[in-house]
Amino acid sequence: MLKFWDHIPFSKKMNSIVIPDYINSIHPYEGGKPIKEVARELNIPEHDIVKLASNENPLGISPKAKKAIENNIEEVSRYPDGNAFYLKEAINKKFNISSNQIILGNGSNDILELVARTFLTVNDEAIYSEHAFAVYSLVVQAVGAKGIEVPANNYAHDLEQFLLAINKHTKVIYIANPNNPTGTLIDKSTLKSFLDNVPKNIIVVLDEAYDEYLDDDIKSEAFGWISNYKNLLISRSFSKAYGLAGMRLGYGVSSSHLIEVMNRIRQPFNVNNLAQIAAIASLDDDDFILNSKKINNLGMKQITTAFSGLGIDFIKSYGNFIAFKFEDEQAAMMYYQHLLKNGIIVRSIANYKMPEFLRVSIGLELENDKFIKILSNCNI
Numbered sequence: 001m002l003k004f005w006d007h008i009p010f011s012k013k014m015n016s017i018v019i020p021d022y023i024n025s026i027h028p029y030e031g032g033k034p035i036k037e038v039a040r041e042l043n044i045p046e047h048d049i050v051k052l053a054s055n056e057n058p059l060g061i062s063p064k065a066k067k068a069i070e071n072n073i074e075e076v077s078r079y080p081d082g083n084a085f086y087l088k089e090a091i092n093k094k095f096n097i098s099s100n101q102i103i104l105g106n107g108s109n110d111i112l113e114l115v116a117r118t119f120l121t122v123n124d125e126a127i128y129s130e131h132a133f134a135v136y137s138l139v140v141q142a143v144g145a146k147g148i149e150v151p152a153n154n155y156a157h158d159l160e161q162f163l164l165a166i167n168k169h170t171k172v173i174y175i176a177n178p179n180n181p182t183g184t185l186i187d188k189s190t191l192k193s194f195l196d197n198v199p200k201n202i203i204v205v206l207d208e209a210y211d212e213y214l215d216d217d218i219k220s221e222a223f224g225w226i227s228n229y230k231n232l233l234i235s236r237s238f239s240k241a242y243g244l245a246g247m248r249l250g251y252g253v254s255s256s257h258l259i260e261v262m263n264r265i266r267q268p269f270n271v272n273n274l275a276q277i278a279a280i281a282s283l284d285d286d287d288f289i290l291n292s293k294k295i296n297n298l299g300m301k302q303i304t305t306a307f308s309g310l311g312i313d314f315i316k317s318y319g320n321f322i323a324f325k326f327e328d329e330q331a332a333m334m335y336y337q338h339l340l341k342n343g344i345i346v347r348s349i350a351n352y353k354m355p356e357f358l359r360v361s362i363g364l365e366l367e368n369d370k371f372i373k374i375l376s377n378c379n380i
């Protein structure tokens with residue numbers, strides 16, 4: 001007896017799966033090289049390798065978070081609380097934001113992607129800056145929307161040009177503050193007047209993954225703006241100063257309406273049990289954040305002083321990393337390889353249209369020392 005597929009012409013069966021053009025043309029995100037990979041490929045013992053490539057906290061995890069994870073390890077056999085009740089309560093306690101204005105993500109990348117998946121269609125446009133964090137263009141392209149890259153002004157976001165790029169198709173604007181990989185910062189009054197000028201039907205995503213590293217006078221006040229700007233969504237990360245990059249946890253803060261709509265398509269258990277438990281403990285460890293910031297300030301000084309001594313140009317950074325410049329792409333790649341061969345992993349940012357730059361994350365004093373020593377020993 002013939003089956004239904006026997007009626008399908010042979011030529012049709014042979015056809016390959018059609019992948020949308022906008023997916024086919026995506027260049028996957030490239031992260032910093034993992035320590036284990038470098039150890040394996042270059043035959044260097046893991047303990048001799050210093051990774052300064054992914055803007056992680058060189059102090060590691062907060063002791064309070066570590067203890068909380070150890071005490072709750074058994075929880076992994078249970079599904080997490082999909083609503084993260086206690087974590088939202090902890091965020092509420094710390095920042096005075098109600099639970100219905102918070103959405104949790106598997107890293108803040110998840111939040112950036114949820115915005116694209118919730119609000120963008122193939123007819124829409126999203127605006128972001130040249131040299132801005134790579135995930136914006138990726139998530140926009142992944143839903144088939146059009147990404148509009150606004151030229152940077154001396155590597156920084158040019159918000160006046162953002163306003164000029166707005167048209168009837170614009171639905172979302174992504175802003176990184178501070179931005180990665182450039183480390184540039186937009187001041188609060190410029191941001192506020194930008195928000196005043198953006199039509200209220202456009203969602204402004206303010207990505208503040210590095211806010212904990214800012215001094216008090218320049219720290220974001222945007223959580224206090226959400227009641228006035230219902231189209232504003234702020235994303236925060238536990239991967240940087242909180243030292244929980246491997247746990248994958250971030251959150252978004254916005255008007256309850258936007259949060260409710262985004263929650264409809266969020267994976268029900270996108271934030272795991274231990275991440276929730278670790279984050280609650282981390283939020284209660286101000287000393288750890290203070291110390292992380294202090295170490296970062298000292299390390300930033302150590303590295304920028306060395307750059308100046310070596311005649312290496314860099315972009316002033318407000319994050320826990322810094323982009324530094326060579327004569328051209330070839331020189332940057334030679335230094336990259338030289339550092340790698342000597343066990344120092346930094347990051348090429350050629351994919352950010354900055355091929356003559358490398359980016360180094362700020363490490364502990366001894367790690368920074370090693371980086372500086374190997375950098376200055378390079379006879380290219």
Ligand SMILES: Cc1ncc(COP(=O)(O)O)c(C=O)c1O
Nearest residue numbers: 107108109133180209237239250
């Ligand atoms: C500006 C910026 N936003 C968001 C992220 C995403 O961080 P995560 O998904 O680990 O929270 C990063 C990570 O490098 C970043 O640099």
